[in-house]
Amino acid sequence: MRSSKRNGGSPAWLRVFTPYEPKFRTDIVKPPKFEYYAPETLQEVLEVLAFYGEDARVLAGGQSLVPLLNFRIMQPAVLVSINHCQELAYLQQEESGLVCGALVRQAQAERSDEARRACPLLAAALPWVGGRANRNRGTVCGSLAHADPLAELTAVATALDATFILSSVHGRREVQADEFFLGDLSTCVEPGEMLEAVCFPASGPDASAAFVEVGNRWHGFAVVGVGAQLEFEPDGRYKSVRLAAIGVGGTPVRLQAAQDILLGTRGEPDALSEAAHAASAGLEPPGGFHADAAYRLRVLPTLIERAVKQADGLRNAQQGD
Amino acid sequence: MMNDPMQDHANGSVHRVEDSYLLRGAGMFVDDVPEPPGTLHASFVMSPHACARILGIDASAALEVPGVFAVLTGDDLAALARPMSTGIDLPGYLPADRDVIARSQVRFVGEHVAVVLAADKYAAQDAIELVQVEYEVLPASPTLEQAMAAGAPAVHGHAPDNILYRGEFSSPGFESVHAGSALRLTETFRHGMVAGVPMEPRGCLAAPERGDRMVFYTSTQIPHLVRTGLAEHLGCPESHIRVVAPDVGGGFGTKAIFYPEEIVMAALCLKYRRPVKWVQDRREELLSNIHARDHIYQVEVGFSPDGVIGSLHLRLYANAGAYSCYPFGSAIEALGGARMLVGPYKIRHYAYATHAVATHSAPAGTYRGVAQPACCMAIEGIMDRIGRRLGLDPIEVRLRNVIGPRDQPWTNVMGLRYDRGTYRECLERARVLSGYDAFRASQPADRLVDGKYRGVGIGNMIEGTGGGSPAYKVRGMMKVPGIDGATLRMEPTGRISVYVSHATSGQGHYTAFAQVAAEHMGARLDDIAVFEGDTSSTPYGTNTFASRGAITGGGAIIRAAEKLSQQVKRVAAPLLGVPEDRVILRDSHAMVRDAPEKAVGFADVARAAYGMVHTAPPSGDGYGLMATEFYEPPPLTIANSTHIAFVAVDAQDGRVQIEKYLIVHDCGTVINQMIVDGQLHGGVAQGIGEVLMEEIIYDENGQFLNASLLDYLMPTAMDVPDMVLDHVDCPSSDTLGGFKGVGEGGVIGSVAAVSNAVADALSGIGVNVNRTPLRPGYLLALMPRAARPAAAQMI
């Protein structure tokens, strides 16, 4: 991906690059020519990817990729559609966690009770992803592989330290979230590889989660978002705290310091406030016309408090308190 | 002479006739118009630079793309079409003419530098990627502030300081009154650049017809003005061009402009004698359609200790963009904002200095409201500030200044006559209906309630509607006629066809104008069919913008209906066996007054008139059942309303929620209440967008940073609250039909109400809000960190 001046708050492919060198055409909306393959098995997908290497892109939901093609910001010579590869549509709970194959649509995961039980943070974040029409076709893995730093699902993967399963004709390898996301729209997926599935670690039966975000309009793209997933001791103290944010860095940020402070507490006001404010340390959020770095830093503690309170409140509601 | 007043009116909230086919997806927007075989598709190559010389264009690679027919540059087009010149006749006005495709220099990002014609759109896009343009990039003045700075690069050589127009006005004795003010207050209001952004981008399809003729489909609000413009620029007779506005997917003034692409498409059609088609994509739409409201209002007001304004001074700078928009010119916003600032208030001493400033950005033009939203924000903001200064409720300040019933008819300090209005009544009624006093009474000093700053804002407004010829000539707009026309024709079946010189883009003309015609013809609504947008069948007129539809379309229809009614009665009288003056028209029948059982249907009258019966037609001079009339409205008809908005600003994230919204509205005689309400809803939504989230952002190099709908944010359903709409009935004393305009009031009042509400919400903590947009990031930065709810306090 070309280097870009950070503008934050919108996908990199719409950001303006250095002066006098606008890197995208202002006048194109029809996609460029490409070769099209629609394999019906994973093996065939991998073979095509192996053959074309970096000239090929995987087409799943297309909600992130096709705009780039329409504007010709990306001009892959080959598109490999996995939309007819039903074997990639698996969504199931395994010992390691909730495994989501590459063709699992966001709406499918949103509707799945099994997914909600296994991974409440995923269920909490999905309604924030685009709109219904985007979620009907967009895939969980697709959003992650696109790695837009403002994609809600990247925060989910980061908070939960998801495992990414990358496949190629040479076999499979597994990568954790912090190795997967390299930067703005950049992941460790190599040419010839695809993200076959993602595994969200299993959470306890009483886990509860929330996702909150703010933007410049009541429905739309996040400027900053925070996902929180909590697990509880019998006495209500937090046994596990998972927190991550989008919009405060070039990649989703795991809010480790805040997690550490909240662990073992019941989310009391003082603890929550301390944790929320500790989260900002060391962060260098991007700027840009949607929101500047100062706003992102200022609003982050608020979102952390809201997300934790909401998750905590849900647990209480479940308990019938 | 009107028809029988006892007849049932065809007024009221009639469902729209347009809807059935639109709902089925059977509308015909410009991209839906059937393409004749052999249609070539055009795409434009756009400049990526704000200011540059074009050194050379190499289209050889583009021409190799299969399906490409031709590539033409500005020089090629210059041989076919004259440069665009608005011909504004205003002392001191400097033109900012434009080549239809740039020849030697580009002046904004997105300006066209070449056009590709190809067999299909995909091939055309393949080709434009391959057109090589060599530029010499030059320093630019893209923003208003940059263009006004000393030594800034000039957009046009003959305007070295970038001032295309400087207008001044000073009422007699202003200086001494202003100097002698007991109290004075100044404020600068900065309104950000926005655009209309209709959901349907522009486009046109030009196809040759027999001989030298051409039919020109274009997504426009001004088909007749386009036709005149094409004839002028191409040097061909108007009669050879038929312009058709098909279904138009929103206009909002963005499409009330004659654009260079229209000239290019028509020129190419004539040159190649082939159909050619071009439809904008959204990026082009944002980049090159007219922008608006990038304004600075420096206001100074002199007032008495009881809040009565004695004098008002304005210095206004309006960004006019790189070229003047056709037909309105570069000064449209600069003059509009200056002339409407006094609003519905009895301000007797006023002076202004207004400036249209050229910048290296897209041309500015007439987006719904045309400067009025911004200047209303300014004057209403001044009212609030007077209140804050004096410790007076801002509504009280307004009441002490507003034109009341006994002050009317009012002629304002600029000499503009306001016909009968309800300026005070709407304000008082809005105050009561909205619960304003109770809200004020419960408002804490710091406005902070439950973690949100809560405020109320008022937009007490007038709008100038239905402009007649003098309104445009006084501003030098020689190409805007001011009149409109209607032809009413009774067909042999007795149904009535109505041809109006308007062009609807969603305002429901096919229904509203049918209602007017039905009422004034004594016809059933179902017997009326309205036609618009086709220059070969509709009379010449100014077409549709500036809230003129009801006034001038309605007025012309009323006149033509009067004439046609007379014709119908003349034919019907002998059929009924009574003199003409005893014939009345009702329910699509001609009947005898006081003996309605003696009636003859319109169909019978028509057949008699067209000689399709045995009886001889009435003797005497020509008969026929067709009447054309033109109507010149008063110079300007003032409509008024009061908007009140209640907002909550989140103290922790800066987001604004509109909790309650109310409008008390006077648009004179109402044709269709449902349509009026719809216009208000839509206008308010745009106003909310303008205040809270919309902004066109050019960086210091003139790059348009947010030219997509992801980045130019517009309101969705979650941003627009339910609204209470209340109407006051006060027909205009000056217009035929008593109509006042309504199309723009929604946005004019809401920009003031919402921005003032936010300002009120934050006034308790000493924050001054005087600009748009008010994004969360901007607002939060103004708020002190200490103001957090008690829940969690940090050291």
Add this chain to the structure above:
Amino acid sequence: MEEQEKTCIELSVNGMLYRAQAEPRLLLADFIRHEAGLKGTHVGCAHGVCGACTIQIDGCSARSCLHFAVDVQGSQITTVEGLAETEQLHPLQQAFKECHALQCGFCTPGFLMTAQEFLRENPEPTAEQAREAMSNNLCRCTGYVNIVKAVLLAAERMRRMPASEDA
């Protein structure tokens, strides 16, 4: 640049099969409009934001400007032209008309496709739910107030209709 190979694309739209020779890059919106000749689906932005191009793929709302026709073969495409099964308007269309929920009509087909899916899954929505469901389509004319009203009115009427008249 060589001519690209065209491929045969067969799509079922509103229950009717359409076949065309086209490049793989032909967008579904363009197939619907130009190959199937159904002009009710409109292109407002080509980047999936405005929603004017919304149709249904196997009953699920989707942005036709973000799909390639060749890639959705095998699915049932529904457009606004398929909404009213008879000469009568679908209850949603009727409600839109009565509530003045459209002005220029350009965004309307997209809203109808979105609303139909929404009501199928939420036959008794609250005003808030309806408003949220409509927030992924842009309208510049109506200010949405009447659109939300129309959706709620249609919901009420459809609840009173005999079952399964609308799918």
